[in-house]
Amino acid sequence: MSKVLIIGCGGVASVAIHKCCQVPEVFTDICIASRTKSKCDKLAAELAPKTTTNITTAQVDADHVDEVIALIKSYQPDLVMNIALPYQDLTIMDACLACGVNYMDTANYEPENTDDPAWRAIYEKRCKEAGFSAYFDYSWQWAYAKKFEEAGLTALLGSGFDPGVTQAYCAYAKKHEFDTIDTIDILDCNGGDHGYAFATNFNPEINLREVSAPGSYWENGHWVEIPAMSIKREYDFDKVGQKDMYLLHHEEIESLAKNIPEAKRIRFFMTFGQSYLDHMRCLEDVGMLSTTPINFNGQEIVPIQFLKALLPDPASLGPRTKGKTNIGCIFTGKKDGKEKTYYIYNVCDHQECYKEVGSQAISYTTGVPAMCGALMLLTGKWTTKGVHTVEEFDPDPYLDALDKYGLPRSESHSPALVD
Ligand code: NDP
Incomplete structure (x- = not known):
């Protein structure tokens, strides 16, 4: 109640x-x-x-x-x-x-x-x-x-998918699969197609800021920063297939570096198609991603807010988006003195989400963990006082709730690794 x-x-x-x-x-x-x-x-x-x-x-x-x-x-x-x-x-x-x-x-x-x-x-x-x-x-x-x-x-x-579930996956790996974690790669793949040449899957302003920023990763106790989209890998995602992915800075790397201090390297990759990248580069080059107001015909406008008004509303992508997302974490580390690898991830289908709640999978994979995080607090499963990120709590009841309410986990004990 x-x-x-x-x-x-x-x-x-x-x-x-x-x-x-x-x-x-x-x-x-x-x-x-x-x-x-x-x-x-x-x-x-x-x-x-x-x-x-x-x-x-x-x-x-x-x-x-x-x-x-x-x-x-x-x-x-x-x-x-x-x-x-x-x-x-x-x-x-x-x-x-x-x-x-x-x-x-x-x-x-x-x-x-x-x-x-x-x-x-x-x-x-x-x-x-x-x-x-x-x-x-x-x-x-x-x-x-x-x-x-x-x-x-x-x-x-940060109780969404990434951040959010990805940190619970890390806490789960630490609790059940490893004595020590050496590396963490977070892989966020959207294999969905909405049929537009360019649209963002969630709030355009927040999304475009994130992906146009320099990338960075955590290695041996410090940040390594790289130009935006300058590290590219290919990965064959379960239920999605082969995709290009790029290294981005992402917020959970910061808390994971603090809470899993033994991890020598933590990286985050997100998949992007060529059309998305080409559009983004052009928009950036002409100044449309700027948050600095400009005066246009006597009216002050913020370029990225104007762009938001032109782009499709992410909420309207639901009926058009087909395909699946696959988001998860690949770990290397040691258990009982032996080297091991582990991959835990969720696959979510855009059309199934639309049928159930009228939204595509990007909103779904964030909204379900938001509800599950609230559920943990309201039912007394997570009670630690203070300000905490997801990996600081017991992952088991949270992952059980995600399994039950629409984002079941899959796992592999012999995943392909990202070089
Ligand atoms: P939307 O732009 O679709 O929705 C934002 C909502 O917030 C709108 O209803 C908007 O109202 C409302 N809002 C904005 N400003 C105010 C304000 N000042 N006071 C009250 N309400 C306000 O965003 P999304 O749903 O795509 O994203 C929501 C959040 O989820 C964001 O913080 C985003 O970063 C996060 N997110 C997290 C992810 C994760 O995996 N952890 C992934 C994707 C998103 P109005 O209708 O008036 O504009």
Whole structure:
């Protein structure tokens, strides 16, 4: 019996909300709150006849702490699920602290305006000291650890697929398969085809920022940074086939390097088709990925936001996308003194997801772990206070829940390795 406030009603949130409504014995009451209330009302109306979860809706601009505090005070939830954008992570964490409520999200903090001088100064210092230049990192949210601990609250960071399930796979490998882990390769393959020359599978602004940034990986205790898309490998993915994949910086590398300190190398690869890369390079070259406002005919516009308005809404890709995703982790390490390798992954079918919840697999593979993370907190399976990432908790009940609610694991004890 729990009351949950869900902030955001986009592609990922919509799947998480569908899934919460499939577990009404835990999610007895949910409030869907977002900037655009009409989207929340539409989803609530669609789900109400199919569930016994009691659904209400609200309008909130989560950029404003006082608005989130007022909403939490009036709704009195047991948990706030932040499935809006990473820009809102800190304001929602502040509101949770002010009201004494547990918090969770699916992506770590990054600022909307990367030209803000105060943020920029801290960012540039971090780039120099840490050695990677992505706009997002954990430092902002880890800085809340003591406050959450002292308040007796839990903040669960990054319960999507990657970050999220990939870290649970690491915790699982550490718990059941290895005494020591030497290397981790996270492989994110989308074998889906939506038929457009160019579209992003989730929020275009967040997605394009991520893939146009320099790549980096963790090796022997430090970051190695490389130009964007400059390390390419091919991999033959189960149920998908041969794909080109590129090394990217990804947020979970940072927490895994901290929590699995024996790992000598941690890398992240994502598959991209040539058409996607060609479009992205052109857009970048002409300045369309910029977050710096420009004046156009007397009106201020942010190029990447304008581009977002032109691109297909990721939520509209559902009916068109065919094919499968395959996301997982390959490990090398030792067990009982012997070298071994292990691969754990999930295969998810775009059309099956669409049939079940009306979304493609990218939103599905993020929304289901968001619900499962909430389930762990609400049912008392994960109780550690403070600010924590997924690999810091027991992976077993989480992976069992993922198996049950739509993202079953597959495994191999003799996988092909990535060189
Ligand atoms: P969408 O753009 O589809 O949805 C974002 C939602 O947040 C919209 O409903 C939007 O409202 C709402 N929102 C935005 N700003 C505010 C605000 N200030 N106050 C209240 N609501 C706001 O994004 P996605 O669903 O694709 O992504 C959601 C999150 O999931 C992101 O943080 C993304 O980074 C993360 N993600 C994580 C992945 C993982 O594997 N861990 C993978 C993919 C995504 P409006 O309708 O008004 O715009």
